[in-house]
Amino acid sequence: MSKNLSLTKNNTIKFALQKLHGEYGKILTVVDKNKSLIGVVSSGDLRRAILSGCNLNDRIEKIYNTKVSYVFHEELVKKKFNKSKFGSESLNNSIFYLPVLSNQKKVKDIIPVERVLEILEKKKIEKKTNLSNKLPKILIVGGAGYIGTVLSSKLLKKNYHVTVLDKLMYDKKIIQKNFKNKKNFKFINGDVCDLNTQIKSIKKIDMVVYLSEIVGDPACSAKPEDALKTNYLSVLSFANLCSHLAIDKFIYTSSCSVYGLDKNNKLLDESSSLNPISHYARIKIMSEKALMSSSNNYFKPTILRLGTVFGPSKRMRFDLVVNTMAKFAYFKKKINVNGGKQWRPNIHVDDVADGIISIIKAKKSNIANQIFNLSSEKLNYQIIEIAKIVKKVFPTAKLSINDSSLDLRNYRVSSKKIKQKTGFVAKKTIKNALTNIKKMFIQKKIKRPDSKIYNNLLSLK
Numbered sequence: 386m387s388k389n390l391s392l393t394k395n396n397t398i399k400f401a402l403q404k405l406h407g408e409y410g411k412i413l414t415v416v417d418k419n420k421s422l423i424g425v426v427s428s429g430d431l432r433r434a435i436l437s438g439c440n441l442n443d444r445i446e447k448i449y450n451t452k453v454s455y456v457f458h459e460e461l462v463k464k465k466f467n468k469s470k471f472g473s474e475s476l477n478n479s480i481f482y483l484p485v486l487s488n489q490k491k492v493k494d495i496i497p498v499e500r501v502l503e504i505l506e507k508k509k510i511e512k513k514t515n516l517s518n519k520l521p522k523i524l525i526v527g528g529a530g531y532i533g534t535v536l537s538s539k540l541l542k543k544n545y546h547v548t549v550l551d552k553l554m555y556d557k558k559i560i561q562k563n564f565k566n567k568k569n570f571k572f573i574n575g576d577v578c579d580l581n582t583q584i585k586s587i588k589k590i591d592m593v594v595y596l597s598e599i600v601g602d603p604a605c606s607a608k609p610e611d612a613l614k615t616n617y618l619s620v621l622s623f624a625n626l627c628s629h630l631a632i633d634k635f636i637y638t639s640s641c642s643v644y645g646l647d648k649n650n651k652l653l654d655e656s657s658s659l660n661p662i663s664h665y666a667r668i669k670i671m672s673e674k675a676l677m678s679s680s681n682n683y684f685k686p687t688i689l690r691l692g693t694v695f696g697p698s699k700r701m702r703f704d705l706v707v708n709t710m711a712k713f714a715y716f717k718k719k720i721n722v723n724g725g726k727q728w729r730p731n732i733h734v735d736d737v738a739d740g741i742i743s744i745i746k747a748k749k750s751n752i753a754n755q756i757f758n759l760s761s762e763k764l765n766y767q768i769i770e771i772a773k774i775v776k777k778v779f780p781t782a783k784l785s786i787n788d789s790s791l792d793l794r795n796y797r798v799s800s801k802k803i804k805q806k807t808g809f810v811a812k813k814t815i816k817n818a819l820t821n822i823k824k825m826f827i828q829k830k831i832k833r834p835d836s837k838i839y840n841n842l843l844s845l846k
C-alpha cells in the first residue's frame with residue numbers, strides 16, 4: 386500500500402493525480418532517496434496548485450506539505466496493533482489517512498486516522514473525531530432552489546460542509562430564513578455565469594452538485610437567451626473549470642424530458658433514443674453531451690435524468706404537476722386535467738436529494754461518466770392517474786378533464802441502473818407528498834399560494 390502511494394519530489398502533479406485516481410481523502414507520501422518520509426500531498430493540494438498557476442508537468446517539489454502528522458509503527462505495535470483489522474477493506478472505505486513510519490522514518494504503510502486513534506486511545510472514533518472534517522466539501526450551485534434547499538438540509542444533517550452558490554432568483558430571503566448561522570454552511574450570493582464567481586466558489590471544494598438553471602419548459606421558452614447562457618454555456622465553463630482542477634465528482638441534474646415524445650409507451654432506459662420537444666430539453670441534451678466530452682482521466686461527471694419532482698420543500702414550487710394540482714385542489718376546490726393520457730415519471734424531492742447523496746457516497750468507478758434515470762418504475766403515471774390520487778387526498782375538489790392538451794411529452798422510464806450501481810431506490814409516494822403538502826396548507830405555512838415566488842415562469846416575466 387505505502388509503496389503504491391509514495392512519490393518523490395521529482396514526480397509531477399500529473400503523476401500524483403494519476404496515483405490518486407481522483408479519490409477523495411487519500412494522501413500520497415513524499416519520500417527521499419532513502420525512502421524516508423519528507424512530506425505528503427492530497428488531492429486538495431494538487432487542485433490548489435493548479436488554481437494558482439502550476440501546470441500538470443510541474444514537480445511535486447513545488448507544492449508538497451512538509452508539516453506532516455504521522456505515527457510510528459512501534460507505537461502501534463506496543464498498543465497491540467492487529468494488522469488483520471486494517472485490511473484493504475477498511476483502508477478503501479476510510480477517508481483520511483496517516484503515514485505509519487519505521488523508527489528510521491521509512492514509510493511502512495498508510496492507515497485511516499480513526500484506526501490510529503482507536504488503537505492509541507482505545508476509544509471509539511465517533512467520540513474522538515469531528516466527522517464533518519472527514520467528509521468531502523460539497524458545492525451546490527443553485528442550492529437555494531426547490532431541490533437545492535432539501536439537499537442542503539439533508540447534507541448538513543449528515544455533517545457535510547455545504548457551500549451554496551445561488552443568485553436568489555425567486556425567494557430572496559430563503560437562505561436567511563432557513564440556513565442563517567447553520568454550522569458548516571456557507572452562502573455565496575452570485576451568478577454562476579460570472580467567471581469570477583465560478584472561481585471564487587470552487588476553492589476548497591471536493592465535489593459539485595450543479596442545479597442552477599432556468600428550470601422548466603415554460604420558463605426556458607420565455608427566456609430562451611438566459612436559458613442558453615445559464616443552462617448550457619455556464620454548465621460548460623463550470624465543468625471545464627472543475628475538469629481543470631480534477632474535482633472528484635461533478636453531479637449534473639438533467640431531466641427525463643430529454644426523452645420527449647415516445648409514442649410506443651415503452652419503458653425507456655438511459656440508452657434509449659432521445660426525442661426532445663422543448664427548448665429546455667434540447668439544451669439539457671447539449672449540456673449532457675458537453676459534460677461527457679469534458680471528461681478526462683481526472684474528471685468524470687455523473688448525470689441524473691430526473692422525473693418530474695413533487696413534494697414539500699423550503700423553496701416550494703407550484704408549477705410542477707403534483708404540487709400544482711394540490712394547490713388548486715385545496716384553494717380552488719378544482720383539479721384540472723388537460724388531456725391526461727400522457728405518461729410521466731415522477732420522484733419525491735426527498736428522494737432526489739437521497740439519490741444525489743447516493744452518488745456522492747458511491748464508489749467512483751460505479752458512477753463515473755454515467756447517466757442515470759432518477760425515478761422509479763412505480764412512479765410512472767399517466768397525468769389522469771395523478772389527478773385521481775389528488776382527488777383521494779382532497780376529496781372535496783372537483784375533477785375536471787379537458788380532452789385537448791398542449792403538452793405532448795409522453796415517456797415512461799426505468800430506474801434500474803441507479804439501483805444496480807448505488808443501491809438507491811426511490812421510497813416516497815405521491816400520496817405521501819400530498820398528505821404533507823395538505824398539512825402545510827392547513828397549518829398556513831403557505832400564506833399566498835399564488836405568489837410568483839412559487840412559480841418560475843411568473844417570476845421571470
Ligand SMILES: NC(=O)c1ccc[n+]([C@@H]2O[C@H](COP(=O)([O-])OP(=O)(O)OC[C@H]3O[C@@H](n4cnc5c(N)ncnc54)[C@H](O)[C@@H]3O)[C@@H](O)[C@H]2O)c1
Pocket residue numbers: 526527528529530531532533550551552553554555575576577578595596597598599600601615638639640641690691692693694695700702705841
Ligand atoms: N423540479 C423538477 O421537476 C426537475 C425535473 C427535472 C430536472 N430538474 C433539474 O433540477 C435542477 C434544479 O431544479 P429545481 O426544481 O430545484 O429548480 P429551481 O428553479 O427551484 O432552482 C434553481 C436555482 O438556481 C438558481 N439559479 C438560476 N440561475 C442562476 C445563476 N445564473 N446563478 C446562480 N444561481 C442561479 C435559482 O436562483 C434557483 O435557486 C435543474 O437543473 C432542473 O433542470 C428539476
